[in-house]
Amino acid sequence: MTVDDVRRRYALWMLVYPPAWRREHGEALLGTFLDAADARGGTGPTGREAAGILRHGLVWRLRLLAPSEPTRHLASMLALATGTALALTSFLLGEWQPGIAARGWRVEPGHVGPFATLGVLLYAVWLAALLAALAGMASAVRRLLVAALLLAVGLGGTLFLLAPLNPFGMSVPAPNWSGILGFRRPPGWVLVSMAGLSGLALLGRLRLSPVERVMTLLGGLVGGGVLCWSVLGVVGSSWTADPSFTFYRRDGSFQVVDLVGYQTMPVILLVAALAWPRRRTWLPAVLLWTVAFLPYASPPVTVPRSVEIWWNRFSYETAYPPAFLDSLVAWGSVLLLALAVWHRWRRGRPESAGSADPAAASSA
Amino acid sequence: MTMREPTVYLLAALAEGRQHGYALMGAVEQLSGGTVVLRPATLYGALERLTGEGLVRVAGEEAVDGRLRRYFELTDDGAAALAEQQQRLAHAAEAAARGLRARGFGGRSGAAGLGATRLGGAWA
Numbered sequence: 001m002t003v004d005d006v007r008r009r010y011a012l013w014m015l016v017y018p019p020a021w022r023r024e025h026g027e028a029l030l031g032t033f034l035d036a037a038d039a040r041g042g043t044g045p046t047g048r049e050a051a052g053i054l055r056h057g058l059v060w061r062l063r064l065l066a067p068s069e070p071t072r073h074l075a076s077m078l079a080l081a082t083g084t085a086l087a088l089t090s091f092l093l094g095e096w097q098p099g100i101a102a103r104g105w106r107v108e109p110g111h112v113g114p115f116a117t118l119g120v121l122l123y124a125v126w127l128a129a130l131l132a133a134l135a136g137m138a139s140a141v142r143r144l145l146v147a148a149l150l151l152a153v154g155l156g157g158t159l160f161l162l163a164p165l166n167p168f169g170m171s172v173p174a175p176n177w178s179g180i181l182g183f184r185r186p187p188g189w190v191l192v193s194m195a196g197l198s199g200l201a202l203l204g205r206l207r208l209s210p211v212e213r214v215m216t217l218l219g220g221l222v223g224g225g226v227l228c229w230s231v232l233g234v235v236g237s238s239w240t241a242d243p244s245f246t247f248y249r250r251d252g253s254f255q256v257v258d259l260v261g262y263q264t265m266p267v268i269l270l271v272a273a274l275a276w277p278r279r280r281t282w283l284p285a286v287l288l289w290t291v292a293f294l295p296y297a298s299p300p301v302t303v304p305r306s307v308e309i310w311w312n313r314f315s316y317e318t319a320y321p322p323a324f325l326d327s328l329v330a331w332g333s334v335l336l337l338a339l340a341v342w343h344r345w346r347r348g349r350p351e352s353a354g355s356a357d358p359a360a361a362s363s364a
Numbered sequence: 365m366t367m368r369e370p371t372v373y374l375l376a377a378l379a380e381g382r383q384h385g386y387a388l389m390g391a392v393e394q395l396s397g398g399t400v401v402l403r404p405a406t407l408y409g410a411l412e413r414l415t416g417e418g419l420v421r422v423a424g425e426e427a428v429d430g431r432l433r434r435y436f437e438l439t440d441d442g443a444a445a446l447a448e449q450q451q452r453l454a455h456a457a458e459a460a461a462r463g464l465r466a467r468g469f470g471g472r473s474g475a476a477g478l479g480a481t482r483l484g485g486a487w488a
Contacts, residue, residue: 025408025412025434027431027432028385028408028425028432028433028434029385029404029405029408030431030432031385031386031428031431031432031433031434032384032385032386032389032404032407032408033404034431035385035386035431036386036389036404039386048403049403049404049405052403052404052405052406053405055405056405056406056408056409057405059409
């Protein structure tokens with residue numbers, strides 16, 4: 001066993017560390033390992049040394065994956081604006097019973113005063129969090145977002161915990177319309193979205209600059225406006241004849257209910273995590289683009305569907321205006337993500353192999 | 365700020381002067397009476413963290429027998445943090461000694477009266 005063999009063994013194990021870390025610290029750590037091996041007459045890593053390398057190397061790799069503070073801040077703002085859009089839309093179209101009745105939609109029994117469900121509490125807490133953010137009260141925003149998260153999870157949990165007490169459990173076909181002791185709650189897709197957005201918003205420092213406050217408010221209002229317009233447009237063109245329509249019904253809201261749901265959450269996360277974490281000048285565009293077009297920014301669903309639309313040469317069902325926007329923005333999302341990944345990959349690309357790498361070690 | 369035991373021993377070892385990785389491992393083991401044994405990967409993880417916190421800094425490198433030795437030393441902030449820990453532990457040791465005396469254990473007083481204060485002696 002030569003010295004080079006011992007060196008090569010350690011260097012192989014150190015591949016667990018990220019290349020950038022090895023370039024900066026690899027040689028020094030390798031030297032320490034070799035000193036320790038010499039002292040005990042060892043020919044390679046002991047079990048404990050190997051375990052240490054694995055643990056610390058993987059921790060470093062995970063640290064590289066974790067979003068930076070600016071990225072978390074951006075994601076937090078996007079989530080705050082997105083949650084505002086969803087809360088406003090849900091309140092106006094799903095909760096306010098006089099408005100629902102005026103549009104000729106079905107008014108469900110079990111409402112909470114003039115509001116359709118207990119979800120009004122969730123939206124009120126969320127909007128209070130937004131106001132606190134606009135007022136620069138970061139600690140209050142954090143507490144309110146935690147409250148919103150607990151409310152969303154708590155209301156969702158009633159489906160399982162209080163199902164035996166739910167008077168609507170047997171009579172209402174959609175299971176996510178269960179309620180608490182006679183009151184209804186919003187459906188799961190709203191609660192999951194709001195819970196996810198609360199968690200995402202809590203990742204940031206929640207202390208917004210004046211410009212960020214304006215952008216967050218604008219993003220929420222524009223997003224809410226687009227959502228309302230989308231739902232009303234879809235209903236107006238296709239669902240007016242359906243007297244059973246309610247905003248909270250997944251099939252009734254057509255594809256618009258995909259808005260800030262399961263598909264868009266990863267998009268928000270990915271865009272925020274990968275794209276321009278340090279280029280604040282892009283912030284207004286990213287914020288407005290992402291929030292305003294959330295109803296359509298669901299590539300996992302809309303990319304295949306847009307292919308289908310083009311393949312079928314615009315059938316009657318698919319040739320409504322949002323479908324074109326849907327297709328456009330979905331493909332834009334894919335392009336944006338591809339660019340962001342490419343940019344990130346180029347930035348993190350190793351410029352040269354460190355001498356702690358096995359290749360260099362073997363040639364030493 | 366409360367530090368973990370290995371960190372305290374690491375800073376205590378560096379308080380005696382700049383040292384490279386392998387020497388630090390030995391110094392920590394010796395100072396702790398063999399109760400704290402740092403492996404190289406753990407040592408470098410801790411040194412990187414302490415460097416990031418401004419308590420430790422790199423104090424040069426040299427190649428010995430084809431191996432890179434990187435030296436580390438305590439910063440002024442690191443010395444202040446170590447002094448704070450020393451006072452905290454000495455206070456805790458004093459309180460423990462008083463309690464034990466009240467129960468009739470041991471006749472020695474202060475930090476020197478407890479085995480755990482080996483650290484205090486090392487820092488002195």
